[in-house]
Amino acid sequence: MTNKTYCELCFKNFASYKNLVIHERNVHSNNKLIPHFYLLSQPTSEQIIYYINSFIVLLKKKLSFSRHAIGKKHLLIDTFPENVFIYLFKNEETFKYSPAKCKYQCNFEGHAGITRLNQLFCYNQWSYVLLEDYENKYQIKFTWSQTILSENNRELILERMNCNFITDSDEFQENSNNECKLILNKNENEISILPNSNTKLITKQFYYILPCPPLQNSNNNQ
Structure with a gap:
């Protein structure tokens, strides 16, 4: 498959694919328009x-309280349909699409991002992911792209979703953890962390993220 040399958003032609990518980055860097959206079917709720x-099953394998399992994490699903990714994230503020690269991206950052992720994935158990410290905010980044494999004059298109995030093994003091548990017991949707006045905070701040619900649909099919 040859690379495109025209812009699907403003219909300009370019001498090379490289020039098209540069144009798209400079002019359409935050594009949300999907020119072929009308060709995509809406996925069912079951899908x-x-x-x-x-995604949750793979995520559970990555999230751990082990001090040997910290740092940058990368999650890959090789067969994740384009329409499912779009309908999950298309209404998010950070959602964007690159027609030249056929690539989607959506980022979630800080407290607001985690609150939104909890709404999207409807979780009820918790694990740690580093999102903020006193100097920086950290992102959870979802991307979708196509990889084309060619053999014997035939092409196989893989639709891949990637998720990148950071984990850290630091924890709150025991009193602070106990207080946080009380807050969550009062309201499962509340994820604010209120430090104990007698507790010294560490330099990194964590938010609870991505709990795992019982996989009822999968279990029923077994």
Whole structure:
């Protein structure tokens, strides 16, 4: 498959694919328009739940309280349909699409991002992911792209979703953890962390993220 040399957003032609990518980055860097959107079918709720559950299963393997499992994490699903990714994230503020690269991206950052992720994935158990310290905010980044494999004059298109985030092993003091648990017991949707006045805070700040619900749909099919 040859690379495109025209812009699907403003219909300009370019001498090379490289020039098209530069143009798109400079002019359409935050594009949300999907020119072929009308060709995509809306996924069923069962499909969306299936792929959310698949993501959760992989995520559980990455999230750990082990001090040997810290740092940057990368999650890859090789068969994640384009329409499912779009309908999950298309209404988010950070959602964007690159027609030249056929690539989607959506980022979630800080407290607001985690609150939104909890709404999207409807979780009820918790694990740690580093999102803020006193100097920086950290992102959870979702991307979708196509990889084309060619053999014997045939092409196989893989639709891949990637998720990148950071974990850290630091924890709150025991009193602070106990207080946080009380808050969550009062309201499962509340994720604010209120430090104990007698507790010294560490330099990094954590938010609870991505709890794992029972995979009822999957279990029922077994």
